[in-house]
Amino acid sequence: xxxxxxxxxxxxxxxxxxxxxxxxxxxxxxxxxxxxxxxxxxxxxxxxxxxxxxxxxxxxxxxxxxxxxxxxxxxxxxxxxxxxxxxxxxxxxxxxxxxxxxxxxxxxxxxxxxxxxxxxxxxxxxxxxxxxxxxxxxxxxxxxxxxxxxxxxxxxxxxxxxxxxxxxxxxxxxxxxxxxxxxxxxxxxxxxxxxxxxxxxxxxxxxxxxxxxxxxxxxxxxxxxxxxxxxxxxxxxxxxxxxxxxxxxxxxxxxxxxxxxxxxxxxxxxxxxxxxxxxxxxxxxxxxxxxxxxxxxxxxxxxxxxxxxxxxxxxxxxxxxxxxxxxxxxxxxxxxxxxxxxxxxxxxxxxxxxxxxxxxxxxxxxxxxxxxxxxxxxxxxxxxxxxxxxxxxxxxxxxxxxxxxxxxxxxx
Amino acid sequence: xxxxxxxxxxxxxxxxxxxxxxxxxxxxxxxxxxxxxxxxxxxxxxxxxxxxxxxxxxxxxxxxxxxxxxxxxxxxxxxxxxxxxxxxxxxxxxxxxxxxxxxxxxxxxxxxxxxxxxxxxxxxxxxxxxxxxxxxxxxxxxxxx
Numbered sequence: 108x109x110x111x112x113x114x115x116x117x118x119x120x121x122x123x124x125x126x127x128x129x130x131x132x133x134x135x136x137x138x139x140x141x142x143x144x145x146x147x148x149x150x151x152x153x154x155x156x157x158x159x160x161x162x163x164x165x166x167x168x169x170x171x172x173x174x175x176x177x178x179x180x181x182x183x184x185x186x187x188x189x190x191x192x193x194x195x196x197x198x199x200x201x202x203x204x205x206x207x208x209x210x211x212x213x214x215x216x217x218x219x220x221x222x223x224x225x226x227x228x229x230x231x232x233x234x235x236x237x238x239x240x241x242x243x244x245x246x247x248x249x250x251x252x253x254x255x256x257x258x259x260x261x262x263x264x265x266x267x268x269x270x271x272x273x274x275x276x277x278x279x280x281x282x283x284x285x286x287x288x289x290x291x292x293x294x295x296x297x298x299x300x301x302x303x304x305x306x307x308x309x310x311x312x313x314x315x316x317x318x319x320x321x322x323x324x325x326x327x328x329x330x331x332x333x334x335x336x337x338x339x340x341x342x343x344x345x346x347x348x349x350x351x352x353x354x355x356x357x358x359x360x361x362x363x364x365x366x367x368x369x370x371x372x373x374x375x376x377x378x379x380x381x382x383x384x385x386x387x388x389x390x391x392x393x394x395x396x397x398x399x400x401x402x403x404x405x406x407x408x409x410x411x412x413x414x415x416x417x418x419x420x421x422x423x424x425x426x427x428x429x430x431x432x433x434x435x436x437x438x439x440x441x442x443x444x445x446x447x448x449x450x451x452x453x454x455x456x457x458x459x460x461x462x463x464x465x466x467x468x469x470x471x472x473x474x475x476x477x478x479x480x481x482x483x484x485x486x487x488x489x490x491x492x493x494x495x496x497x498x499x500x501x502x503x504x505x506x507x508x509x510x511x512x513x514x515x516x517x518x519x
Numbered sequence: 520x521x522x523x524x525x526x527x528x529x530x531x532x533x534x535x536x537x538x539x540x541x542x543x544x545x546x547x548x549x550x551x552x553x554x555x556x557x558x559x560x561x562x563x564x565x566x567x568x569x570x571x572x573x574x575x576x577x578x579x580x581x582x583x584x585x586x587x588x589x590x591x592x593x594x595x596x597x598x599x600x601x602x603x604x605x606x607x608x609x610x611x612x613x614x615x616x617x618x619x620x621x622x623x624x625x626x627x628x629x630x631x632x633x634x635x636x637x638x639x640x641x642x643x644x645x646x647x648x649x650x651x652x653x654x655x656x657x658x659x660x661x662x663x664x
Contacts, residue, residue, distance in 0.1 A: 452576050452600035458639065462543060470575060484577060484599070514601060517555070518548050 109403060109411040111496030117142040117399075118494055128464035131499050136282055136310060136443045136490035137468050138332050142399055145335055149392035160387045161361060174391040179377075185397045186308075187318030188327070188344040196343040196350075196377040197385050201309040202232040204328030204343035205276070207380060208305050209236035211353040212326075213274055219245030222271040226251040226259055227480050228281045228288070231473040233307045237276060246273070253480065257284035257433035265296065274303045279311035283472045283488065284433030285416060285443035287311065294324045303349065309333060313492070314412045314441050316405040325349045335396035337389035343380070350376040357382040408493055415442035415491040415500070422497075422504050423489075428511060432481055442491035445472070448507055451514045453485040459513060460487075463506045527615050530627065537634045546635060547602065554604030557611070560597035573650030575643045576600035578607055580651065582658040584619070591616045592659050596651075603644075607651055609634075614655055622659035627652070 115121045118140045123130050132140060152174070158167035160175050175197075183195045198204045217223070223237050227250050241248040251264035259277075268275070275297055280287045290311075294304050304324040311317055313334030319327045326349070331340035345353070355362055355373055359382040364372040373379050400408060417437035423429055428449040434440040448456055457469035468488045471478045478484055489503060528536070540546040564581050571578040578598040585591050594611045598604040609630075614622050631637055631645060640648075 452598075452602070454576050454641075454644070455600050455602045458602065458641070462639075485575075513544070513548075514551075516548060518545065518552050 108414050109407055109493055111411070111494050112498070114403075115494045117144070119143060119146070121494070125464035125466075126462060131463075131465040131502050133489040133491060133495065133499060133503060134466045134468050135313075135333065135492035135495075136488065138338070139313065139335050139492055140494065141337070142335055142396070144395045144399055145337065145392055148395035149337055149388060152388045152391050156391075157388065159384055171387055171391070174394075175385065175387050178390045178394040181394045181397050182342050183344070185401065186312055186327070186329075186342070186344065187320050189320040192320055193344040193346060194350050194376040196345060196380045197390055198328075198341040198343050198380070199339055199386070200330040200332070200341035201307055201328045202341075204326075204341050205233055205305065205307065206236050207343060207356040208276075208326050208328075208345075208353075209240050211356045211380070212303065212349065213237070213240040214243060215354055217244040217246045217273055220271060221246040221273040222249055222269070223247070224249045224251060224264075224267050224272055224275045226264070226277045226288075227253045227477055228257075228259065228278050228284065228286060229276075229474065229477070230278065230282050230307065230309070231475070233276055233278060233305075234476065237274075247271075250476075251277075253286075256435060257281070257286050258439075259286070259288050261289070261293075264293070268297065268300070268302070272300070272302050274305065276305035276307070278307045278309075279317070280308075280314065280441050280443075281433070282310050282443065283445050283474050283477055283486070285310075285441040285445075285490075286434055287315070287439040287441060289439075290324070291322045294322050298323055310441060310443065313400075313408075315409040319344050331389070331393045331396065335399055336393040337386070337396075339386040340389045340393050345376060345380075347376075350380075353379075355379050355382065359383050361385075403493060411493060412442045412491070413437045413440070415495060415497075416440050416444070418497050419444045419489065419491065419500050422500050423507070426504060426507055426511075429507065432483075432486060442495075443488065444490070445486040445488045447483060447486055449511055449514070451510060453487045455514065456487050456507075456510055459510045460503075460506055463502075463509075465503055465506055467503075528612055530613060530630065530633075533609060533612070534633050543639055547605075547639075550605030550609075550636075551601045552605075553608045553612070554598075554601055554606075557597070557604065557608045558595060560595055564595070565597070571647075571650055571654045573653075574598075574603065574647035576603045576647070578603055578647070578651060580607070580654050580658065582655075582661075584662045590618045592619055592622060592662060594655065594658070602640075603647065606644075606648055610648075610651055610655060614659075619659040619662040623656050623663070 120140050156170045160172040179195045249267045252260045254260045305326040306324050308329040312329040325346045327344045332338045362382040364374045430447045432445040453469035470485045569579040580596045583593045596607040
């Protein structure tokens with residue numbers, strides 16, 4: 108198991124005191140903290156190599172371009188996207204990546220009578236764009252159900268697939284329940300039928316070894332900021348045959364081949380989908396985040412994740428009046444644990460925990476349909492990562508017990 | 520709705536009450552106690568229509584006009600959050616026994632800060648607080664002909 112307490116030394120934010128207490132950070136599923144190497148790399152870029160990428164013919168611009176392209180290569184290697192099969196497109200985040208596929212592929216090629224399949228586990232980012240596509244094209248949006256443990260019901264999933272199904276988009280690992288979906292198994296069955304597949308890997312890529320070529324999906328997206336990297340950087344791997352037939356997402360500089368006053372010929376992917384100046388400093392620094400994770404080893408990161416998940420489920424599960432959502436064991440799940448405590452509203456609980464220096468997320472987690480399915484309006488979500496240890500969970504558990512007595516107290 | 524027998528305070532009295540508590544724990548306990556004293560809220564009033572939009576927790580607000588002995592609006596509210604229930608009970612307290620016109624013009628800007636709640640409530644909670652004030656005023660304005 109990784110030593111969360113030792114890893115924490117690489118993350119300067121843990122020197123911070125919150126209301127006089129040590130920081131207990133259990134909100135990585137929203138955004139991770141950053142190690143020194145990433146912070147230094149970003150600052151070093153601005154100190155040493157800063158200039159806009161691509162077109163400059165001077166040393167600084169060429170260096171910046173080289174760094175950006177190195178990051179592109181690095182991230183494709185990291186996530187196993189074979190460059191013979193996939194383009195690596197830099198976007199702002201997972202949300203933009205999904206919107207890009209919705210607009211540049213689905214809106215152009217789907218029509219009335221076609222069907223899109225997603226699941227009940229989806230984040231709004233992998234739901235609302237498909238609603239928009241369905242509305243504009245006349246296609247039908249279907250949802251694959253989850254079972255009582257928060258796992259995808261695969262029989263129901265494949266019952267929804269038929270000859271009209273043109274696109275399937277699903278989350279690799281749930282941001283609310285931590286459930287890991289069997290991406291390869293799902294995609295291989297859909298590939299047999301020639302269906303376009305998109306995967307939201309925002310929680311999966313930071314926490315487990317992912318090999319996109321092995322999964323074989325048409326599109327795969329994730330965000331740098333949830334995996335030690337800077338904000339404003341997302342990655343979209345696109346199968347080449349799909350991408351070559353996709354129209355641009357945004358129009359402007361950096362994505363053209365030839366512009367005349369009346370016509371424009373667009374550049375080939377990935378540049379076709381990268382209009383405007385990319386977040387080149389952040390993209391360059393992202394490479395340091397990948398190196399950091401590679402050094403730990405993604406197998407070890409996943410092991411740590413599952414051990415934390417197991418400890419969280421066990422420890423929180425012992426609290427009377429605490430209701431856990433999602434898989435009841437550590438099998439195929441991440442250390443993302445949603446729960447309700449007595450009848451204390453998640454926002455009230457979040458405030459109480461904040462007073463103790465504990466950072467968790469409360470609310471609907473951008474998954475309102477899933478909340479409805481779980482028969483609630485909001486939950487409290489604790490998520491652990493490489494810098495967390497069992498001690499953090501013990502602190503959380505004892506604060507939750509204090510909250511139970513606080514919220515049932517009266518001044519009298 | 521029956522007659523109102525809830526405790527009534529002015530803004531200054533309320534501020535004075537809150538000032539007694541020097542730590543957040545007691546201040547919020549007091550706030551939640553105020554919420555618990557709200558008169559019963561009929562389950563049938565918990566409709567989509569009575570739900571205040573713009574709150575992170577669910578808040579329902581209903582009103583009724585009384586003309587005897589004088590014209591005043593009665594409010595009832597409930598929330599699934601104890602903190603928010605306390606907040607809405609403050610608003611109801613401050614607007615009780617007032618005519619619709621008084622409610623619409625009642626200025627309670629800055630109340631949040633004066634009660635010492637600013638440091639502890641999230642921006643979304645603050646937005647929700649103002650959404651409740653807007654709803655109170657909107658309800659009152661339906662009685663102005």
